[in-house]
Amino acid sequence: MKIGAVEQALMKEIEGRRTICFSLLDSENIRNQDAGEIAKTVEHEGVSAILVGGSTIADQIELNSFIKKIKEDTKIPIILFPGNITGVSPYADAILFTSLLNSDNPYFITGAQALGASAVRKHSIEALPTAYIVVGDGGTTGFIGQARGIPSSKPDLAAMYALAGQYMGMRFLYLESGSGASSPVPTDLITAVRKVYDGFLIAGGGIKEPEAAKAVAKAGADAIVLGTLFESNTYKTLLPKIMQAVREG
Numbered sequence: 492m493k494i495g496a497v498e499q500a501l502m503k504e505i506e507g508r509r510t511i512c513f514s515l516l517d518s519e520n521i522r523n524q525d526a527g528e529i530a531k532t533v534e535h536e537g538v539s540a541i542l543v544g545g546s547t548i549a550d551q552i553e554l555n556s557f558i559k560k561i562k563e564d565t566k567i568p569i570i571l572f573p574g575n576i577t578g579v580s581p582y583a584d585a586i587l588f589t590s591l592l593n594s595d596n597p598y599f600i601t602g603a604q605a606l607g608a609s610a611v612r613k614h615s616i617e618a619l620p621t622a623y624i625v626v627g628d629g630g631t632t633g634f635i636g637q638a639r640g641i642p643s644s645k646p647d648l649a650a651m652y653a654l655a656g657q658y659m660g661m662r663f664l665y666l667e668s669g670s671g672a673s674s675p676v677p678t679d680l681i682t683a684v685r686k687v688y689d690g691f692l693i694a695g696g697g698i699k700e701p702e703a704a705k706a707v708a709k710a711g712a713d714a715i716v717l718g719t720l721f722e723s724n725t726y727k728t729l730l731p732k733i734m735q736a737v738r739e740g
Contacts, residue, residue: 495617497540497568497585498662501691501714504539510708510737512538515572515695515718517545518557526557529721530565536734541565542716543583544572551577558582571616574635576607581614587663589623592652596637621663621693622656624649626676630669630696643676646683653688664688666712668696675703678710685711699729701736708740 504511514533516526530541543558558569558580571586573579579586588611591599611618625638626649633640641649649666656664666676666684675697685692694707695716707715715737720726 492618492620494662495585497570497617498619500568501539505691505713508711508713510712510740511714512704512734512737513540513542513570513693513695513714513716514538514721515542515544515716516557516561516721517718518543518550518554519545520722521557523557523560526560527564529726530561532727532730533721534565534567536730538567538717538730538734539714540568540570542570542572542587543580544578544587545574551580554578555580555582570619573607574632576603576610579607579610579614579616581610581616583616585617585619586611587621587623587665588618589621589665590656590661591623591625591636591638592656593624593641594636594638599636599638619663620661621665622653622659622661623665623667624652624656626666626668626680626696627672628669629667630672632667632669641680643680646677646680649680650683650687653684657688657690661690663691663693665693665695665716672697675707678706681707681710681712698733701729701732704733705736705740708737 559582568584571583625633626641627643629638629640668676676694691713693714694712698704
């Protein structure tokens with residue numbers, strides 16, 4: 492599969508193993524009028540892309556409106572992060588085309604992907620082939636996706652799944668501890684995955700403080716996802732500190 496413009500830009504940004512940040516905005520939890528202001532802020536602070544998605548998105552009209560509002564106020568890429576086929580929008584620049592590798596339900600491994608593939612092709616959305624691995628209970632994502640979460644104390648298991656994703660041709664890998672998780676993916680687990688996985692490594696969930704972001708960056712993540720941070724006004728003071736910590740890491 493041909494590598495598109497968004498993937499090329501992201502790979503260029505991480506040259507030399509520089510860690511970058513993504514913001515994750517959930518159209519169900521953030522109002523359209525707030526999305527534009529958040530988008531301007533994250534772009535100003537140096538966030539590399541805006542992920543739009545959520546585990547329970549059902550209203551595609553609302554999703555489309557949300558993305559169009561963001562595009563009015565930012566020039567950085569908007570990447571879909573869908574929990575199901577209802578998370579596909581023609582207005583995004585790219586999509587994390589994820590397979591939830593440790594789900595017990597084949598629907599979340601290949602079923603939803605088959606159903607959504609035609610829409611991705613029809614709307615010429617750049618697909619970023621992504622192995623998706625839930626760590627711990629995974630919060631809402633783990634529940635909806637019926638994932639058998641990788642125990643936080645078993646980094647070797649995560650490495651096995653990561654290597655499987657790589658051998659299946661997935662150029663991106665997302666380690667997810669879940670939206671609103673009490674703590675991020677453990678650093679030793681990230682390091683174990685980094686040792687075997689050669690692609691673009693993303694870590695998300697539970698990253699709310701500069702120290703946590705810096706630790707995840709040092710463990711080997713190429714990109715850190717900041718999500719629930721943007722569901723309150725604390726992001727205005729915390730985001731600059733987190734971005735600085737990541738740069739230092």
